[in-house]
Amino acid sequence: MNEFDLINEARPEVAPYDPGVKALARDRLLMAGRPRRSWRRPYTFAVAGGLALAVGLVMVKVPPAPNPPHEMKLLSAAEVLHRAAKAAVDEIEPREDQYIVVKTLQTTDYSLVPYDRSRKHYYLRFKDTVWLRAGERQRGQFVDGVREQTVIEPLAYAGQPIPKSAYEDMGTRVDPIVYCKNAEKDYPTIKRLPTDVEGMRAHLDAMWKPKAKKLTPFLAFLAARELLWQTYLPAAQRSALYQALSTFPGITIDEEVQDAAGRKGIGVGFVSPDGVRWELIFDRDTYALLGDRSVVVDAKAAKAPAGTLVAATAQLEISVADSAPKVKIDDKFKSGRWCTGT
Amino acid sequence: MRGLTPVAAITDAALIEESLADPERFASLFDRYADEIHRYATRRLGQENLSAADDVTAETFLAAFRKRSRYDLSRSDAAPWLYGIASNLIAKHRRTELRRLRALARVPSHDENPFEQRSIDRIDAQRLGPRLADALARLSSAERELLFLVTWAELSYEQAAQAFDIPVGTVRSRLSRIRAKIRNVLEDTR
Numbered sequence: 001m002n003e004f005d006l007i008n009e010a011r012p013e014v015a016p017y018d019p020g021v022k023a024l025a026r027d028r029l030l031m032a033g034r035p036r037r038s039w040r041r042p043y044t045f046a047v048a049g050g051l052a053l054a055v056g057l058v059m060v061k062v063p064p065a066p067n068p069p070h071e072m073k074l075l076s077a078a079e080v081l082h083r084a085a086k087a088a089v090d091e092i093e094p095r096e097d098q099y100i101v102v103k104t105l106q107t108t109d110y111s112l113v114p115y116d117r118s119r120k121h122y123y124l125r126f127k128d129t130v131w132l133r134a135g136e137r138q139r140g141q142f143v144d145g146v147r148e149q150t151v152i153e154p155l156a157y158a159g160q161p162i163p164k165s166a167y168e169d170m171g172t173r174v175d176p177i178v179y180c181k182n183a184e185k186d187y188p189t190i191k192r193l194p195t196d197v198e199g200m201r202a203h204l205d206a207m208w209k210p211k212a213k214k215l216t217p218f219l220a221f222l223a224a225r226e227l228l229w230q231t232y233l234p235a236a237q238r239s240a241l242y243q244a245l246s247t248f249p250g251i252t253i254d255e256e257v258q259d260a261a262g263r264k265g266i267g268v269g270f271v272s273p274d275g276v277r278w279e280l281i282f283d284r285d286t287y288a289l290l291g292d293r294s295v296v297v298d299a300k301a302a303k304a305p306a307g308t309l310v311a312a313t314a315q316l317e318i319s320v321a322d323s324a325p326k327v328k329i330d331d332k333f334k335s336g337r338w339c340t341g342t
Numbered sequence: 343m344r345g346l347t348p349v350a351a352i353t354d355a356a357l358i359e360e361s362l363a364d365p366e367r368f369a370s371l372f373d374r375y376a377d378e379i380h381r382y383a384t385r386r387l388g389q390e391n392l393s394a395a396d397d398v399t400a401e402t403f404l405a406a407f408r409k410r411s412r413y414d415l416s417r418s419d420a421a422p423w424l425y426g427i428a429s430n431l432i433a434k435h436r437r438t439e440l441r442r443l444r445a446l447a448r449v450p451s452h453d454e455n456p457f458e459q460r461s462i463d464r465i466d467a468q469r470l471g472p473r474l475a476d477a478l479a480r481l482s483s484a485e486r487e488l489l490f491l492v493t494w495a496e497l498s499y500e501q502a503a504q505a506f507d508i509p510v511g512t513v514r515s516r517l518s519r520i521r522a523k524i525r526n527v528l529e530d531t532r
Contacts, residue, residue: 004521012385029369
């Protein structure tokens with residue numbers, strides 16, 4: 001063995017480049033090529049939340065994505081998730097006697113609605129407001145929250161005519177939300193979720209038990225999406241969730257996608273076995289979550305042209321309220337044996 | 343679908359050339375080499391000096407970006423150029439590295455209780471051995487830079503020559519001198 005072999009043998013194993021630090025170094029490099037300007041806006045969430053608290057009302061709007069003069073290019077999915085993890089801040093601090101209010105938009109291909117057998121294609125759209133209790137369920141309290149759902153004007157699917165029945169569904173209804181056992185997403189449960197990456201991975205795995213034997217990246221994505229949908233995940237858990245997602249192989253980025261509200265962002269996600277790409281959408285400036293979407297990427301597997309939108313959502317607003325709308329609670333919920341799902 | 347296909351493989355030189363008109367293209371060079379350069383800087387400066395390795399990596403690409411117009415576009419592989427820049431920056435941290443090598447030189451090579459050696463620097467010490475650490479600490483800064491490029495960074499002699507802009511014959515003769523120096527220290531302390 002010669003001297004160089006000795007040195008090679010002593011070559012230390014080192015930890016990988018921290019993705020967050022790496023992303024910052026890359027940013028610095030990109031900045032060096034741009035005209036000098038303030039590029040990163042302050043976290044609108046924190047500022048808006050702070051000001052609104054002072055007047056006793058918390059109202060937070062997810063900022064619309066501006067059109068930056070220079071587009072970020074070739075960012076990796078893991079980098080986007082790490083940035084989103086780093087940018088996560090607690091937007092609201094509800095008291096136990098209050099309600100978390102989440103406003104969302106949804107667009108779904110009607111043919112996927114389970115109760116319909118007509119297989120008609122048009123986009124069914126919902127505008128929802130949910131009120132979720134911030135404290136533990138009290139004695140005599142049978143529900144976890146209330147959902148006010150308005151079916152808004154439908155949209156045409158790939159130029160196909162919209163059936164008349166689509167307009168007949170328009171209107172508003174209010175229903176209770178009762179989470180099913182082991183699928184609770186109420187705030188007291190959600191804020192006890194792990195705040196570390198390993199713990200969060202284990203939780204995503206647990207969400208699929210006993211249905212799935214192995215947590216695939218795609219199943220992990222679906223579980224993560226579920227945790228983020230019409231809930232308020234505190235910053236620590238949100239950060240852990242994004243970082244946990246970044247650890248799965250096969251996650252890719254789509255640089256310019258739109259959420260259900262038409263806001264542009266960066267899509268990060270996986271392709272399902274049936275040829276549909278599912279992705280979370282992040283604001284390219286603040287890395288705040290805008291929504292999610294699923295779109296056909298493999299025409300053969302999905303039996304639809306590539307690029308066809310399957311569904312999209314947008315998370316519009318998170319706020320806190322002292323009360324929720326009254327809703328009729330059926331006796332079946334009082335028995336504790338019924339739940340409404342998500 | 344946009345953004346789902348991998349970036350087409352173009353040479354580093356072509357990327358650098360494109361970055362002259364479109365500066366953001368240079369980020370692709372970062373994507374190609376940042377992990378490698380960071381790994382090298384961390385090995386050189388020690389896991390315990392991670393922030394210095396982070397700085398060296400970021401500075402390497404910033405410096406490369408600033409002088410990209412002077413890059414010799416006939417060299418399709420930019421790795422030697424980047425390692426050359428990184429080496430110069432690491433050399434500025436030579437006090438850190440020397441301190442580390444000297445500290446390693448004082449650590450006994452046969453630890454009585456290896457199972458309690460948790461930190462990476464202690465493991466380095468065990469692997470490097472105090473005598474080798476001592477030999478490395480006695481080399482000149484330029485010698486260490488060259489030696490580590492052809493060992494830890496696995497650059498060929500030709501690439502090392504490009505990194506330091508010296509003839510490949512000079513690389514060979516310098517390395518042979520370095521080997522002799524190390525051998526002497528190892529034999530003296532045996």
